[in-house]
Amino acid sequence: MRVVVLVNRYVPKYNAGSEVTMHRLARALVGAGHEVQVVITWHLSRHGYHLDGIPVHQVSERDADDRIVQLSPDVILTQYDEIARAAWLRAQYGIPWVQLIHKDDDNSRAALRLPASLSVFNTRWIAETFADHPGRSLVVHPPVDxxxxxxxxxxxxxxxxxxxxxxxxxxxxxxxxxxxxxxxxxxxxxxxxxxxxxxxxxxxxxxxxxxxxxxxxxxxxxxxxxxxxxxxxxxxxxxxxxxxxxxxxxxxxxxxxxxxxxxxxxxxxxxxxxxxxxxxxxxxxxxxxxxxxxxxxxxAENTAELAEFVSAVESVTEVRL
Incomplete structure (x- = not known):
């Protein structure tokens, strides 16, 4: 399975909890034998790099759509500002997408109105906040090694x-x-x-x-x-x-x-x-x-949740348009 992580910021240049969590989820997918590449749209330079063996591409917002299509992902994993782009790529190219939801704010509620293949909540309390969300979801707490x-x-x-x-x-x-x-x-x-x-x-x-x-x-x-x-x-x-x-x-x-x-x-x-x-x-x-x-x-809970996460991401590729 080819996975593109689509984000506007990423580690190690932006070490916030959400970005750290995204990278740890990416590593879990790699550990399960999947190919993962990261596309950053809020770039500090045009130079890519590798992190824990994962290629990271820094591109302009204008070039992001073309780069993602070139990478031919089976699924897109995204959060925050790039959720709307993932929804557009799904509509244009039929690429399933998975969104991470970290906050109980209006932006998260708006994101949950979009037709994601899977929504991943970072805590039980956030999942309970959006209990009326009709789509498929699960809770994965930010993993710690x-x-x-x-x-x-x-x-x-x-x-x-x-x-x-x-x-x-x-x-x-x-x-x-x-x-x-x-x-x-x-x-x-x-x-x-x-x-x-x-x-x-x-x-x-x-x-x-x-x-x-x-x-x-x-x-x-x-x-x-x-x-x-x-x-x-x-x-x-x-x-x-x-x-x-x-x-x-x-x-x-x-x-x-x-x-x-x-x-x-x-x-x-x-x-x-x-x-x-x-x-x-x-x-x-x-x-x-x-x-x-x-x-x-x-x-110990992280181990079980990561296994469930990998399985859920694998399953969304089975329903690609």
Whole structure:
């Protein structure tokens, strides 16, 4: 089966959760013996590259349709801005298409009105939000390869992506409240980064798809996110037994489970108290063991969901027009 992943942005130049998830799904299809190529329409250059053995073509929006037709895919896998193009290619050439849905917004609802062969929701709560969607669908949580992230934790309190939506103001407020504690700010893959170098207890880590180094420096992860449809960072950290404190978005509740540590992003005292409580060795050990157990549960579910995903994508080619 020939698969074209049609996206406007892709890793490693754009390391957001949706793009990371798309690449991991592409790798699952390759692992099942299928040929996968990626077409990026929001290009930073015209030069292609390979990532984990997958060819990545960077083309202009004007040339994208012709390039995709030349690749002669049996199915197109897409998300976000390129969903409309996939629907057009289906109408013109009969190519089945599969869409990933990551958000509970109007754009997702509009996409679900288009005749996709399959819709893949990244969480159960998103699937429930669009329970009235009449088309074929399944849930595939963003997969995590534990071996890519597992390490011995460090001593820093870490925030990944220094932007307001991810809670950068909470991060710096805690930096000021705990001057003797080491904090690590990781530059994100998108958004205007709020990098402050005037705090002696803050270290800044560059943006990178290789997150094991971040986890090797991290003792606790902060996720005071305004919006978080899932919480891929949380799961990646928990693989190494790193506790995560999070704002209770639906996605983070689904990722962290019933034993997760939560504090409202507008309640700084709650964040400070939860963080300080983890200084007690027994409290930290309990939270760390919970994180490890939760990560094991999620990665086991990932294996089953990826197998279902591959099977579902294979099946849509059987009904090509």
């Amino acid at each position: 534990a071996d890519e992230h597992r390490t011995r934790p460090g001593n820093a309190t870490t925030l990944v992506n220094l932007i307001p939506d991810k809670g950068v103001e909470v991060f710096y407020a805690l930096v000021d409240r705990f001057p003797s504690r080491v904090f690590l700010g990781v530059i994100g893959g998108y958004g205007r980064q709020d990098i402050r170098t005037d705090r002696p207890n803050v270290r800044i880590h560059p943006n990178s798809p290789a997150m094991r180094e971040v986890w090797s420096r991290t003792r606790v992860v902060l996720m005071p996110s305004l919006h978080e449809s899932y919480g891929l960072v949380a799961v990646e950290a928990m693989v190494s037994g790193i506790p995560v404190i999070a704002h209770p978005t639906p996605g983070l509740r689904e990722a962290l489970g019933p034993g997760g540590l939560f504090a409202d992003r507008d309640d700084l005292d709650a964040w400070a108290a939860t963080l300080a409580a983890l200084d007690a060795p027994d409290r930290y050990e309990a939270a760390s063991q919970y994180a490890l157990a939760r990560a094991r549960t999620i990665t």
